[in-house]
Amino acid sequence: MSHLDSLNPAQRSAAEHTTGPLLIIAGAGAGKTKTLTHRILNLIKSGIAPEHILAITFTNKAAREMADRVRALLATEASVRHGAKAGEPFVATFHSLGAYILRAEHEATGRGTHFSILDDDDTNRLLKQAIIAQQLDPKQFEPRRLKNAISREKGELLTAETYAARVGNEYFPRIVAGVWKEYERLLVQEKAFDFDDLILHTTLLLSERPDIRAKYQARWTHIHIDEYQDTNVAQYKLSKILGGDQHNICVVGDTDQSIYGWRGADFRNMMIFEEDYPDATVVLLEENYRSTEHILAAANDIIKKNKVRKDKTLFTNKKGGEKISIVSTLDEREEARFIAKTCRDLITQGVSPKDIAILYRANFQSRALEEGLLARDIPYQVLGVKFFNRMEVKHVLAYIRAALNPDATADIARILNVPTRGLGKTTLAKVLAGDEASLPPATKEKVASFRTILADIARAAETYTPSLLIRYTIKQSGLEEMFLKDREEGEERLENAYELVALGSKYDTLPLGEGIATLLSDAALASDQDSLGTHTKKQVDAVRLMTVHASKGLEFPYVFITGMEQDLFPHRGFDGPVRNPEREEEERRLFYVAVTRAEKKVWLSYAHMRTVFGSKNVNTPSEFLMDLDEAYIETAEEIGGDEEDTEQHEGERMIEYL
DNA sequence: AGGATCTGTCTTTTT
């Protein structure tokens, strides 16, 4: 009995393919990860050393799942158990792979092994600095806007120099070029990379340095890339380089689930794979194992309206099933009340809360939904509270980073006066400018004692494991004392800080130095959505709330898709009245992703009135609802729920109409 | 230096 016996013929042909380029077009719920993990196992059984295998995903969550499943599969195979000990496949996200290579090749980058990885806030701050340095007004030229512009160009593999050389005399591009150049100077000065740099610099390094390129091409002979439809130019190029001359490159994806066009992803990369590699084998996975017939019929109807796609039609063996409910409500509070009540009913019937997901287009929608769930005492968890974004966690990490990378001004700025040391704006400016000599003696002393703390931490890092170092930092920095004094939130903050210690212990077995460096880079790359916090916080049995974007790759028996209103979903961007067909198709793909998350039942809800920003907007139902067929939908007759609720509504209605 | 108060902006989606 082979491990391949559990696969269907299409999956099996993909898993058995070992040499040359392979394109797997995998519909939603078609067993993509299963196929990929079995392919990896098959490669290992066919004699490829595990450490020669690379798998790249987009999210940490996906990487973790892939690694876990490969490990689990390997464990069941007695024949490879010994071989596996020698090494494991390298599973990483594009960003963490970049960070890994840039750290290993620090001699070429010149930014050391402890370079900072700037998060959004840091990037904005540095850009603002650059804007001011260019004698521009940061209010007129918002850092955010410039960041988007630069980010997009970096994704197209452009640098400050190549961009400047390319732009003509247009006003805004010239501004961008100027700010970008200064921003780049600051990055080098701080020994930092932003998110896009991790891929950009890695790709450039590998294309410019044949020696380094050869090293990684020899190391990874078999490449896998998940969610290939979401690659941008830089990632596409990096994939090609890593594929080397052997072309043992396997890409998996689904053009219908491409939802990141707005940040430079181009699903055409997937459509041209066969041109890039004319000898490519193509496998189509169309059998869906997740959803019922009704849900799949709806999904197929939704996506077939798109013009730019590779045609494919999912099918399932799960005939019939529950119809999709369309729920009309007065406003977002009533919508939330309906959902909360339905959740309560499901739970009463024995459904586990974690089997229910509530999806929305934009984050702000979560608030009303949370209030609704809270009112009915339904356990819930919002994806998006980032453990590493908590103040206290940021502060602890900032101390460690500042200790290891004295050029990390972002971190120094963050912690110089936390806890309060009587060092304010003026002092900070002088410290950052290197002008400590002109400080008053008393202040000078305070700065010196701050520096002593950093030196202590740096020294501790030479011998302590990550978890010990974090523990030491919490105490030595004075943060612990500060938390203990704060009666209100201090306890929770301290708890979070110590959760970081627990998390750090996962890195204790790595070689000294490498452990803390990996922890810091993982922390920087941990996204809102896949909070590494799930490692530390218990996986609770709770209803999941998340954006549709965040739901990609997940599945739930019961799914509520909320805010089905025109201009919210499909969302109308800031493009104004111009209808952009590409964006519209992406919104449709997003809706397709949302519907295909469900196994058993889907509710689509919309509100006639929605408060956005304090002001009430009147909405019409989403145009997407018109594309659904009577055959598989039903309209919920009553909304709101029990009498108590209805009474409340009447009251509200009156107030609203006054 | 640091807190208190006021103002304007924000909400599309994320590594």
Next chain:
DNA sequence: GACAGATCCT
């Protein structure tokens, strides 16, 4: 209607 940033006040 929150939250950051600016400004004012102690």
